[in-house]
Amino acid sequence: MTSRWSRALLNPVTLLALVVLLVLGVLVAAPLAGLIGATVPAGAGGTGTGTSWRDVLASPMSQNLFWTPLRNSILVALGTAVLSTVLGGFLAWVVVFSDIPGKRLIGVLATIPFALPSFALALAWTSVFRNDRVGGTPGLLGSLGIQVPDVLAWGAVPVTLTLVAHYFSLSFVIIAAALASLGGDLIAAAELTGASRLRVAVRIALPAVSPALLSSFLLAFAEGVSNFASPALLGLPVRFQTLSTRLYGAISTGDTERGYVLSILLVAVAAVVLYLGNRATRGRNFAVITGKSSRPRLVRLRAWRLPVLTLAWALIAATTLLPMAVLAMSTLTRRANSFDAGFTLHYWIGASDPGISHGMAGVLRDAALTTATGNTVALGACVALGAVLLGMLGAYVVRRHRGPFVTGGIGFLSYVPFLIPGIALGAAFIALFGSGAGPLPSLYGTFWILVLAGIAASIPYAFQTAKSSLGQVSYELEEAATLAGAGTGRRIGRILLPLSARGVVGGAMLVFVTVVRDLSLMVLLVTPATPLLAVQTFRYASEGFTQHANAVTLIIAAVSVTATILARRLQGARRPWNA
Amino acid sequence: MRVKDPMTTTQTAASISLEGLAKTFGGQPAVAGLDLSLPPGAFLVLLGPSGCGKTTTLRMIAGLEDPTSGRIRFGDRVIADGGSGLSVPAERRGIGMVFQSYALWPHMTVRANVEWPLKVDGWSAADRRARVQEVLAMLGIDQLAGRHPAQLSGGQQQRVAIARTVAPRPKVLLFDEPLSNLDARLRVDTRAELVQVHLATGATSVYVTHDQIEALAMATHIAVLRGGRLEQFGTPDDLLQRPRTAFVAEFLGSPSAVLLEGEVRGGTLRSASLGGAALAGGLDAPEGTVLTAMYRPERLVLAAAEGEPAPEAGAEVTVLEATPSAGRFVVTVAAGAAGRFSVVAEQRIAVGAKRRLVLPPAPDALFDAAGDRWEPAG
Numbered sequence: 024m025t026s027r028w029s030r031a032l033l034n035p036v037t038l039l040a041l042v043v044l045l046v047l048g049v050l051v052a053a054p055l056a057g058l059i060g061a062t063v064p065a066g067a068g069g070t071g072t073g074t075s076w077r078d079v080l081a082s083p084m085s086q087n088l089f090w091t092p093l094r095n096s097i098l099v100a101l102g103t104a105v106l107s108t109v110l111g112g113f114l115a116w117v118v119v120f121s122d123i124p125g126k127r128l129i130g131v132l133a134t135i136p137f138a139l140p141s142f143a144l145a146l147a148w149t150s151v152f153r154n155d156r157v158g159g160t161p162g163l164l165g166s167l168g169i170q171v172p173d174v175l176a177w178g179a180v181p182v183t184l185t186l187v188a189h190y191f192s193l194s195f196v197i198i199a200a201a202l203a204s205l206g207g208d209l210i211a212a213a214e215l216t217g218a219s220r221l222r223v224a225v226r227i228a229l230p231a232v233s234p235a236l237l238s239s240f241l242l243a244f245a246e247g248v249s250n251f252a253s254p255a256l257l258g259l260p261v262r263f264q265t266l267s268t269r270l271y272g273a274i275s276t277g278d279t280e281r282g283y284v285l286s287i288l289l290v291a292v293a294a295v296v297l298y299l300g301n302r303a304t305r306g307r308n309f310a311v312i313t314g315k316s317s318r319p320r321l322v323r324l325r326a327w328r329l330p331v332l333t334l335a336w337a338l339i340a341a342t343t344l345l346p347m348a349v350l351a352m353s354t355l356t357r358r359a360n361s362f363d364a365g366f367t368l369h370y371w372i373g374a375s376d377p378g379i380s381h382g383m384a385g386v387l388r389d390a391a392l393t394t395a396t397g398n399t400v401a402l403g404a405c406v407a408l409g410a411v412l413l414g415m416l417g418a419y420v421v422r423r424h425r426g427p428f429v430t431g432g433i434g435f436l437s438y439v440p441f442l443i444p445g446i447a448l449g450a451a452f453i454a455l456f457g458s459g460a461g462p463l464p465s466l467y468g469t470f471w472i473l474v475l476a477g478i479a480a481s482i483p484y485a486f487q488t489a490k491s492s493l494g495q496v497s498y499e500l501e502e503a504a505t506l507a508g509a510g511t512g513r514r515i516g517r518i519l520l521p522l523s524a525r526g527v528v529g530g531a532m533l534v535f536v537t538v539v540r541d542l543s544l545m546v547l548l549v550t551p552a553t554p555l556l557a558v559q560t561f562r563y564a565s566e567g568f569t570q571h572a573n574a575v576t577l578i579i580a581a582v583s584v585t586a587t588i589l590a591r592r593l594q595g596a597r598r599p600w601n602a
Numbered sequence: 603m604r605v606k607d608p609m610t611t612t613q614t615a616a617s618i619s620l621e622g623l624a625k626t627f628g629g630q631p632a633v634a635g636l637d638l639s640l641p642p643g644a645f646l647v648l649l650g651p652s653g654c655g656k657t658t659t660l661r662m663i664a665g666l667e668d669p670t671s672g673r674i675r676f677g678d679r680v681i682a683d684g685g686s687g688l689s690v691p692a693e694r695r696g697i698g699m700v701f702q703s704y705a706l707w708p709h710m711t712v713r714a715n716v717e718w719p720l721k722v723d724g725w726s727a728a729d730r731r732a733r734v735q736e737v738l739a740m741l742g743i744d745q746l747a748g749r750h751p752a753q754l755s756g757g758q759q760q761r762v763a764i765a766r767t768v769a770p771r772p773k774v775l776l777f778d779e780p781l782s783n784l785d786a787r788l789r790v791d792t793r794a795e796l797v798q799v800h801l802a803t804g805a806t807s808v809y810v811t812h813d814q815i816e817a818l819a820m821a822t823h824i825a826v827l828r829g830g831r832l833e834q835f836g837t838p839d840d841l842l843q844r845p846r847t848a849f850v851a852e853f854l855g856s857p858s859a860v861l862l863e864g865e866v867r868g869g870t871l872r873s874a875s876l877g878g879a880a881l882a883g884g885l886d887a888p889e890g891t892v893l894t895a896m897y898r899p900e901r902l903v904l905a906a907a908e909g910e911p912a913p914e915a916g917a918e919v920t921v922l923e924a925t926p927s928a929g930r931f932v933v934t935v936a937a938g939a940a941g942r943f944s945v946v947a948e949q950r951i952a953v954g955a956k957r958r959l960v961l962p963p964a965p966d967a968l969f970d971a972a973g974d975r976w977e978p979a980g
Contacts, residue, residue: 497705499703499705500706502664502666502692502701502705503701503705503707503766504707504718506664506692506697506698506699507718507719507722507766508719508722508723509722510693521709522708
């Protein structure tokens with residue numbers, strides 16, 4: 024038996040499995056353990072004071088600290104989930120089943136909002152609707168002399184609407200793919216019974232895509248609970264707190280232990296919703312997989328055509344075209360969001376002028392922003408490389424290793440970060456690497472804590488991408504190479520990598536994009552020594568440098584959208600609704 | 603026939619022996635104790651229904667799976683031993699394998715597909731070029747050398763797969779149902795071609811299939827597997843003439859042997875489902891013993907059904923199908939409770955016609971209730 028064990032240990036796949044498990048343990052399990060440990064009293068094996076759980080959950084402070092933010096979070100998430108699913112579902116139906124002209128273009132534009140940084144829409148909103156309640160420059164409407172009511176300018180309504188503008192795009196993709204995979208035959212069979220269009224839609228099409236509707240609802244809900252940028256920009260100034268802004272406030276003002284407790288609670292809320300969503304939809308894929316896919320017969324809208332067309336384009340305009348136009352316009356106004364003082368290119372290319380914005384130069388000439396850009400690109404590249412490499416190794420081990428413990432462990436650890444909101448993951452990294460624990464060095468304030476957190480956050484996506492890319496290479500192709508005499512390295516280099524390269528490179532680009540536009544994960548980890556573009560934008564916006572914030576946001580948005588489209592093309596993702 | 607030049611064998615073929623070879627997957631036995639030994643240069647077909655363990659056996663010989671217990675030898679050399687955990691890596695066993703899906707590397711041209719294994723093996727550029735040219739010409743696909751697999755038909759892909767496998771002159775050739783993705787016509791052509799490749803290379807070959815016609819056409823040796831166990835191992839003639847079990851008798855032959863069950867009454871085996879017809883006489887078996895009689899299909903006769911039916915004239919059957927085959931007809935009949943079977947007739951018989959089944963005086967073999975060959979005691 025000893026020879027068997029030593030043989031197994033010398034097996035390259037087993038060695039690789041141990042390395043991958045170790046890395047995942049440090050990146051995923053350890054931060055979570057650190058987060059929990061920091062809230063457990065020192066006497067019980069933790070490092071905390073032991074009073075923070077009671078402070079947050081059951082003390083005079085807890086209404087302010089937890090219950091009100093929780094209520095706000097759930098309110099916002101519920102609104103986001105309902106509206107995203109309804110609007111995304113409507114647009115998906117229009118693009119897949121209706122006969123309106125230009126639906127192909129609608130389909131492409133509808134996927135763009137999700138590629139935008141989520142703070143872009145919040146910034147665009149303030150540029151239009153901001154009123155003078157908290158001082159600073161008012162938005163476009165205010166400067167035109169229109170009094171914007173508080174309910175539209177701040178709090179639950181604008182936070183929810185900007186989140187919907189972002190996440191309906193995700194619902195659209197999920198539901199459109201499900202509708203397209205139904206196939207025309209299923210609908211045609213129902214229509215041949217003589218049932219009306221409405222009845223077919225309600226009794227056949229809707230139930231058949233119910234898993235997609237549910238999964239879109241729960242995903243949007245979870246995103247709504249965990250989003251940081253929108254409530255931070257549109258709620259925080261008027262003390263409209265959600266769980267994520269509350270925990271940001273706690274940790275950034277030194278009240279770390281309570282912040283950690285709030286992080287754990289936020290993870291619990293998001294994880295439960297996402298887990299339920301996964302369970303509800305698992306094995307309930309009704310997609311009809313047949314060799315012949317029949318195109319759905321299009322519904323003639325006739326009299327409804329104009330209203331539907333108008334509504335669809337209005338939705339696209341309000342979520343993609345208008346926000347970008349507003350941001351672009353506002354960067355050109357001499358006085359933020361006001362046409363009275365005329366236009367200028369100063370905020371893009373102007374030299375430092377003490378009279379404007381405390382002497383900050385235009386974004387393209389600002390030294391601080393140049394550093395932030397360099398950092399952001401370097402971070403994006405490091406994370407993309409690291410996450411994809413780890414994802415590939417993990418996927419390779421899962422493909423080759425038979426042990427249920429190893430493959431299950433890798434699968435689980437690679438999935439867990441998906442359940443953790445970015446800002447809570449950031450908090451966990453501070454808890455673990457903030458002061459160094461055991462063999463782990465203190466990394467707070469360094470570039471490397473950003474890289475590690477980025478990899479941890481990206482691993483679920485990177486692992487799935489790598490698994491599906493490798494999955495497209497059949498086992499026999501690899502075995503044929505084995506029998507040709509090729510060793511593990513040669514097989515990977517000459518057969519597996521070339522055949523999965525497109526998917527993997529596309530995946531790396533998407534990881535790069537998520538890092539470049541990320542705010543919630545990095546906002547707690549960034550220090551003045553390691554500035555990043557998105558975090559810089561957030562600072563500018565909070566400090567009232569509207570034009571600078573909007574200009575940088577536009578740059579990030581342009582990079583995100585371009586890279587996303589390129590990556591999708593590289594991965595050969597056919598538009599799912601044209602399947 | 604496209605095989606033009608016989609290839610020179612530079613490596614001597616190896617004998618293969620399996621000793622108590624077994625494999626379990628998560629507690630489920632897939633292969634349970636195979637023993638057989640194959641002379642150098644033989645062509646072994648592993649035959650059996652799906653799930654019988656034939657592909658697992660092939661993959662253990664290839665080194666793509668490790669045996670749970672038992673040994674595999676090439677010549678004198680043990681290449682896998684489940685007991686000690688020894689397993690020579692697949693790439694060092696000197697084998698070539700043709701996969702069911704062909705497993706052509708889609709990002710390489712035909713030439714590169716054939717050449718790469720030689721490169722891995724360390725051949726010089728000049729040798730590689732000559733050898734690739736030689737095998738491509740042998741299989742008649744030299745004009746396809748610059749294409750990618752996706753641009754080839756199924757039959758052409760099959761040839762490339764064979765060329766790639768034989769190019770490095772393996773001592774052992776393995777085939778995993780290589781013809782199952784081809785249409786019927788191409789399958790017959792390619793079958794003959796594979797035999798020629800086998801003869802030309804001289805390599806010991808192991809071939810997996812569930813198609814008994816393929817097995818009888820190509821094999822020098824056949825191993826019939828069932829539920830992970832070896833039912834019978836021998837030459838095609840052995841298996842046809844002297845099936846050791848009812849399973850082998852029924853599985854082999856086209857059409858397959860007719861099996862009729864009966865009970866011994868006073869030394870005579872009688873079939874209740876055929877109206878008490880006598881299947882075999884003079885048996886030294888206890889009263890009530892259940893035996894199965896096997897007949898080769900050409901020995902059963904379908905007589906006209908007119909006249910007064912006497913029990914000894916044979917049971918009445920209904921014709922379901924009559925398929926022309928090699929100048930004769932394979933006639934499938936329904937025989938009441940005895941079920942459906944096929945016999946060989948000289949003339950076409952109309953579908954739906956009634957006939958009397960006339961049995962020869964003695965069956966070709968008898969099997970006991972467990973399906974094993976039954977011989978009268980003494």
